Amino acid sequence: MSEEAKLRIIEWVKQQKKTKHYFNDLCKAVPEIKMMQAKKIINELVAEGKLKYWSSGSTTMYMLPSEGDVDKEEKGMN
Amino acid sequence: MAQKHATPMLDELEKGPWPSFVTDVKRMAPKSKMCEDWLGLMEMSYRDKEGHWKHGGIVGVLGYGGGVIGRYCDRPDLFPNVAHFHTVRVNQPASKYYNTQILRQMCDLFERRGSGLTNMHGSTGDIVLLGTTTDELEPIFYELTHDLGMDLGGSGSNMRTPEGCLGMSRCEWSCVDTQDIIYDLTMEYQDALHRPMFPYKFKFKASGCPCDCVAAIARSDCSIIGTWRDNIRIDQEAVRAYVGGELVPHAGAGGREKGSFDIKAEVVDLCPTRCMEWDGKTLKIWDEDCTRCMHCIRVMPRALRPGLDTGATILVGAKAPILEGAQLSSVVIPFIKMEPPYGEFKEFVEKMWDYWMEHGKNRERLGEMIQRVSLREFLKACDLTPDPRMINTPRFNPYIFYDPAEVPGGWEHDGVAFRQRHQA
Numbered sequence: 001m002s003e004e005a006k007l008r009i010i011e012w013v014k015q016q017k018k019t020k021h022y023f024n025d026l027c028k029a030v031p032e033i034k035m036m037q038a039k040k041i042i043n044e045l046v047a048e049g050k051l052k053y054w055s056s057g058s059t060t061m062y063m064l065p066s067e068g069d070v071d072k073e074e075k076g077m078n
Numbered sequence: 079m080a081q082k083h084a085t086p087m088l089d090e091l092e093k094g095p096w097p098s099f100v101t102d103v104k105r106m107a108p109k110s111k112m113c114e115d116w117l118g119l120m121e122m123s124y125r126d127k128e129g130h131w132k133h134g135g136i137v138g139v140l141g142y143g144g145g146v147i148g149r150y151c152d153r154p155d156l157f158p159n160v161a162h163f164h165t166v167r168v169n170q171p172a173s174k175y176y177n178t179q180i181l182r183q184m185c186d187l188f189e190r191r192g193s194g195l196t197n198m199h200g201s202t203g204d205i206v207l208l209g210t211t212t213d214e215l216e217p218i219f220y221e222l223t224h225d226l227g228m229d230l231g232g233s234g235s236n237m238r239t240p241e242g243c244l245g246m247s248r249c250e251w252s253c254v255d256t257q258d259i260i261y262d263l264t265m266e267y268q269d270a271l272h273r274p275m276f277p278y279k280f281k282f283k284a285s286g287c288p289c290d291c292v293a294a295i296a297r298s299d300c301s302i303i304g305t306w307r308d309n310i311r312i313d314q315e316a317v318r319a320y321v322g323g324e325l326v327p328h329a330g331a332g333g334r335e336k337g338s339f340d341i342k343a344e345v346v347d348l349c350p351t352r353c354m355e356w357d358g359k360t361l362k363i364w365d366e367d368c369t370r371c372m373h374c375i376r377v378m379p380r381a382l383r384p385g386l387d388t389g390a391t392i393l394v395g396a397k398a399p400i401l402e403g404a405q406l407s408s409v410v411i412p413f414i415k416m417e418p419p420y421g422e423f424k425e426f427v428e429k430m431w432d433y434w435m436e437h438g439k440n441r442e443r444l445g446e447m448i449q450r451v452s453l454r455e456f457l458k459a460c461d462l463t464p465d466p467r468m469i470n471t472p473r474f475n476p477y478i479f480y481d482p483a484e485v486p487g488g489w490e491h492d493g494v495a496f497r498q499r500h501q502a
Contacts, residue, residue: 057133
């Protein structure tokens with residue numbers, strides 16, 4: 001269940017035009033799963049390196065590792 | 079020592095009687111190249127009336143989704159030493175008790191691995207380490223956790239670092255052990271503190287008594303404010319001693335000295351619910367009308383003390399003005415004992431979080447969501463019973479909105495059909 005949900009979340013993210021996603025939006029990929037459970041799954045995806053955090057300081061969003069790059073960010077290219 | 083960058087505009091901020099952050103940064107500049115360039119960058123911002131910081135990013139430490147806030151300068155060509163200037167939030171100990179050894183170690187660590195600038199403390203209570211580079215983040219985290227026994231605080235859509243007043247450690251009015259509550263919540267909700275899951279930030283603050291020294295009612299999504307449900311303890315002898323000028327009102331605060339004290343003007347007439355009476359010998363309080371404003375206790379601390387059956391009032395929904403205006407928290411649990419392990423409170427917290435996660439919009443604070451869905455819906459979701467103490471003036475508003483489910487027979491309301499009948 002969890003592995004299948006992870007795949008669906010990643011697929012959903014890949015289909016989006018935007019690169020950064022709110023937690024609530026990621027949960028749309030797995031509407032049958034309770035938010036608390038979805039949180040665990042999404043954090044596992046982060047731990048596995050399949051998603052990563054982007055934070056403005058006040059809000060946190062999620063993105064694919066291929067979308068954001070620390071080097072580029074530091075050179076002002078992101 | 080000559081400064082790397084001339085700062086005529088910043089120098090103006092050193093004039094006058096107040097402490098100046100410019101003076102602090104200049105003092106650090108000979109030891110820190112980051113501080114040198116920071117001064118130059120700030121001078122340019124003041125001159126051009128434009129900011130040169132870019133806020134936010136993907137930097138952080140492994141396994142954590144908060145505690146580090148990326149910050150970059152948009153003119154690294156002119157100020158290369160502040161090209162990265164990330165902020166690190168460090169979870170302060172409950173009630174901000176440190177020993178000097180820890181403070182020295184932390185300052186040494188940040189002089190070695192960052193700008194050396196700190197902010198004691200940010201408005202959430204964290205120790206803020208201002209300005210470091212990406213490659214120093216993991217080493218700072220390692221030293222903080224392994225050598226100093228400290229951890230990162232919250233940022234982003236996480237539960238933020240909980241904060242409390244000094245509580246029972248120094249204050250005779252504290253009705254709950256705020257230090258224990260804050261420590262317990264911090265440890266229990268580590269996952270929420272370090273890994274984001276909410277629509278937006280979420281803050282707990284605990285004040286030991288209704289004086290609310292950490293301004294929990296104004297600043298936290300969930301305020302825990304100590305209170306009592308029995309009677310204010312009165313020492314009539316001490317009341318007479320205040321009236322007779324033998325004791326100093328307000329414990330001498332504001333330079334007050336022994337002398338004349340008009341108990342009627344300074345206490346009885348200022349009681350917001352007029353629940354006190356002074357007949358020249360005895361002070362009478364109708365406790366059932368007391369709203370715990372603490373004024374009388376503050377004026378005569380030797381004579382009046384909070385009751386002995388203590389606990390807390392739980393309020394939710396405060397926030398600063400970003401989307402809507404500022405909001406104070408609203409009462410949702412008028413009284414709860416708040417004794418370890420705080421099971422009843424945590425049960426409420428988890429129901430509240432479940433509902434907010436399910437119904438909150440992106441970047442919508444809990445208080446904004448309650449305003450949108452109504453307090454009644456929120457109470458229902460948290461299995462709480464409405465209570466007159468949740469209402470500012472319960473006998474004032476004649477409108478009662480009944481829930482069809484609670485009225486025998488109920489009714490159905492067709493909004494579309496209603497609008498067709500009432501088109502104008």
